[in-house]
Structure formats: C-alpha cells, structure tokens
Amino acid sequence: AQSVTQPDIHITVSEGASLELRCNYSYGATPYLFWYVQSPGQGLQLLLKYFSGDTLVQGIKGFEAEFKRSQSSFNLRKPSVHWSDAAEYFCAVGMIKAAGNKLTFGGGTRVLVKP
C-alpha cells in the first residue's frame, strides 16, 4: 500500500536559522509530490509541487524542495526561517494515472519558531 512518512512530528527552530522537513514515500509507480502548509484552524495552502523535470523545485515564501528518486524522498527546505513560518507542514503524494487523482498525505510536521 502507498504511504507517506514525515518522521518529525515537531521541529523547533530559531528565527533566522535554516529549516529542513523530511518526507519519504512508498509507491510502486512514478509519483507526483506536493508540500502544503497549514496555519492553526485554517485550510491547506500549496507551497510547491513536483511532477517532472528539474528535481529541485522552488515554491512560495522562500521554500524549496528536492526530489530524490533513489531515496524516495522529497524534503522541504528554507535557508532562513521567519516567525511567520510557524505552522504545520504536510507532504502529499499522488500516483500518476491513479483513479480519482487521489493524494496520500503524511502525518504532518509542526514547526515552532523561537525568537
């Protein structure tokens, strides 16, 4: 069965420091990948997506992610974190030609930003 793992439930980072959130997936076919961000009590906002091409993708708010097929990973990074980046982050994976364009979500990583 397909699965998405975000190993870190919580991460605390100082403002201005770098951030990396891990995402690993288990899929039998070529995936397409997303990172979403959620502020408390809100819906999800897309940060970036990968379908094909350059494996390093740039997103909004200064985020980037790198797809590594050999490691089945799609880690999210930001060089310098701002207090407004405190939120929950979800990795999601879809399978090409899957019925219903369904996505499988990881359990999320909550990011806390220290001043």
Added chain:
Amino acid sequence: DGGITQSPKYLFRKEGQNVTLSCEQNLNHDAMYWYRQDPGQGLRLIYYSQIVNDFQKGDIAEGYSVSREKKESFPLTVTSAQKNPTAFYLCASTIGGYNEQFFGPGTRLTVL
C-alpha cells in the same frame, strides 16, 4: 475571486443527530474531496467525486454520506452512525491530472 467556501466555520451538535457540512467551489473543478483531520494523523480521505452524480468512498467512509447534484457543490453529512465525529473537516477540489488540490478553510465539528 475563485475559491472554495465551507460553512459553517464551527458547528456543534448533540450526539445522535445528523449534521451536514457545506462545500462550494467556483473554480470550475470537476473533482471534489472531503477529508477528516485529527491531531497527529494528517488528512484522511472520506469521499471523493470526479463528476456530477457520481462519488466514491475513501479510506474512512463509514458513518458519512455525500451527494453531488451540482458541479459546484459537494455536501457531507455526518450521520449518527459515525462513532467519533468530532474533528476538523476539509473540502478540496482539483481540475485533475497532475495538478494540486485546492482546499477550503475547514469546518470544526464538535459533537457534545
């Protein structure tokens, strides 16, 4: 502006009552989805619909029902058969293909 609206933002119901959550989109998307979110468990798919008058069960459909009579609307009913209905419910839609899903702001349902 195009987007997805969910109403109400907060909903309280007594145990044993059915309740219907609204989801409307004006993005002209064909596919719509309902997710349930519990702390630490990510998003779990309840139902989805790829076209009007057709829908499929997701991973946790028991105790829920949906309808898709119009392209813009995909209401979710939480029935009294749902054992633990208190949760945050998110509606989403997509144009399909390899494109992202767009999410509404969510409805927090509390059953007392």
